[in-house]
Amino acid sequence: MGLLGILVGLGFLIWLSYRGWTILLLAPAAALIAAAFSREPLLAHWTQTFMGSAAQFLAQFFPLFLLGALFGKLMDDSGSVRAISRYMSERMGPSHAMLAVVLAGAAVTYGGVSLFVAFFVLAPMAQDLFRAANIPRRLMPAAIALGTSTFTMSALPGTPAIQNAIPMPFFGTTPFAAPILGIIASGIMLAFGMWWLKRSQAAAERAGEGYGGADMLPANGVADDQFIRERATSAREFDTAELQHGQASETLPPVALAALPLATVVIVNFLMAMLVLPRLDFSFLAEDKWGSTSLSAVAGVWSVVVALATATVLLILINRERLPNLRASIDAGANASVLPAVSVASLVGFGAVVAMLPAFAVVRDWVLSIGSNPLVSLATATNILAALTGSASGGLTIALDALGETFVRIASETGIDPSLLHRVAVISAGTLDSLPHNGAVVTLLAVCGTSHRESYRDLAMVAIVGAVVALVVVIVLGSLFGSF
Template identity: 70%
Template sequence: MGLAAGLLGILLGLGLLIALAYRGWSVLLLAPVAALIAALLSGEPLLAHWTQTFMGSAATFIGQFFPLFLLGALFGKLMEDSGAVASIADFMTKTLGTKRAILAVVLAGAIVTYGGVSLFVALFVIAPMAGALFRAADIPRRLMAPAIALGTFTFTMMALPGTPAIQNAIPMPFFGTTPFAAPGLGIIASAIMLGFGLWWLARQETLARRGGEGFGADHGVPDAGALTETTLRERASTAREFDPAEIAHGHQSEAHPPIAIAVLPLGLVIIVNLVMSFLVLPRLDFAFLAEPRWGALSLASVSGVWSVAVALAVAIVATVALNWRRLPKLRETMDAGANASVLPIMGVASLVGFGAVVAALPAFALVRDWVLSIGGGPLVSLAVATNILAALTGSASGGLTIALDALGGTYMKLAAEIGMDPALLHRVAVMSAGTLDSLPHSGAVVTLLAVCGATPRQSYRDIVMVAIVGAILALVAVIVLGSLFGSF
């Protein structure tokens, strides 16, 4: 079969994957079926692609990143059940009060997610806080979701140096970078996203007050049990690294820790990550990694993942030690946290397997050539490719891994030819994955709206402004600055 039939197969497979995943079908089933359709129309061997290409790539992804999914979900659940996340939310409420309700919600979300707490854990704790603050301040309920999105979906996931978000970890094995890649550019991007988002939300609040629009009817905040239906769960689990079905499991403490104890584990994540990345691992002898039994690896290909894993492990131990009495059912909490990591990583790994099959087809050369022909240099073409894949899959981590699996080596060669720091590729790739992944079919957006008791008609326009437009402005700034001055 020709390249035209192969390209048609890629488009049909991708269309099937998107359409049925949006309707709640499991990606675990859809991804291999879509991959086999693409292979069939390309005249490629089906079983070989399923067991070797698809499963081989999925297994590689699991082998690289399951420690981070596992530790991240476990840490988030411990922080939730110990009352630490609620303590931080309460502190922000009391400190900033109703006069700065939007800022309080944004900062509460930013603090917990930058410290390593999974997005869905943060949503279920911060949404009630936002509801109470917005009700007291008489701010329209429709602005809850965009305020939470600004604090949890944007700069803490893809720009702040050292963020332990899985999206920030994915480029590290491809580019040999650390979680602190291009820190100066990351800080500038974070300031743009935060500043633009706060400006927009303040503008909307002012317009609402002038129009006499208040909080509106109070329907309460849906509980976790009402938000774990199969359709929502499947879509949410490929969007972020925590299965929302496990929110209702475990045992949440009624007593909250003091704020100092609540934030200490979050600080440990950042500090230990920094120390491991720049002080500990570079000074140790890892020459043995070059041996075949360790995969003939370099330290640069694994050090980033190791740094984040150690940081999360230290934070987990600290959380348990500091909150021992507030975790009376520790085994149930830890079981729920561990279980919460399984469906997300399997879902994303399946997306990665689909991408690997597509990248192995002869017709993919047409797609690769088109991407590389985009004007503006490698940063622009990398941004476009990653944005498209994240948008189509509704998953930042899935879209990012597919893009880097298919094109990461090519971009590293281009960077070496023009003397570009791979850290710049890292930051652009991560930020690109975190822009159009917030389209309406994204599981994270669907879950956020459900948690806030809002409809897309009420809140989605403002989510677009704070989570997509602000992120694109920051991405453009990073590409321009990186092109002019390099990575810093």
């Protein structure tokens, strides 16, 4: 009965969240359903297990949600994201429309701009380039997804994406874990994605298919859609409703100034993680008043927090005249972080309750029995949970909350570098999370004005198949040569 309860609770969560119900109520309700089948104490699981785990997630990662959303909103309102996308568009032109969209998306998201901010800026750019090059509009979502939702989210070393930060407290790693493997995986995702997009473009040309169709829906209509908002906030770190708040600049900064805060995120992140924090004495963290923790458990998050904070201050200083209502932009950015953070924390709370149930031992044993390689087991568990929840961050945290200590122990016994576990886990979270019910997928299709029937096949090839190929290569190389 206990295992049946887990399945019923999970099915309840997936079914109603897909229909646009808020995850804030669905997650505790699903957790209580699973607990009821196991005849576990319901109120204790809600207030102690569920809320305790959700609160711990917020305590660890809310600073990243807050600063990430704030930085993304200020980059948007200052015109910096538009300046970069326009520069890419003008320099590369319609003859390289696909690559221009991909590289523009990669540049802004690797520099710390929220995925949804990038969607709403890149879509008009892609529309103009695709129309000029007569490339089918249905390929726009795949091109945007390749640049924003694949290698810059899960593979490139140092990416400030929340998915890259989640494994750090579990494994004691940094944002630059397994850097060469991450670069190899990034190259595979980019090469496979561009090959597929060019292949699809060539097939469309042979069939006489042009740009076609109507233009995109108004951006404010998509951002304010309540169904899209509910789906999106559990998938990524920015509340789309806040995109319409604040005040955007009418003038754009020079592209060098626009890109400077992005470069600052990467550089400061590296300096903090690799040079500054390791050289300082943080032995006081072992005291009870600091949570009896260690530098390795917090250094990764601290590195990203300092990088985003530094870049945000710099962004304000160099764009003060291009932020006509700074307070409104800051308020919108801060508010944009709250609902996504609490939504993902609720998914984590659901996972914590399930992991506490006696029947979960069956699930744990099954996962650990998959193959003889713990990397394969970790990848499978993370993929399944990311697919079921439709959230890379939620699925990854649930997997590590439930199985992280087990994998750390196995890694210690078998000599696997925690950095390798980190990179495998993050890449795994960014594969099957892009199934049709994912909030980011739904939002991207709406922003581009296309449907699942028109665009999802190409999006799945670049966002899922390419990522799976890269994941397999990383697991094989890591198994043979270790982390590097």
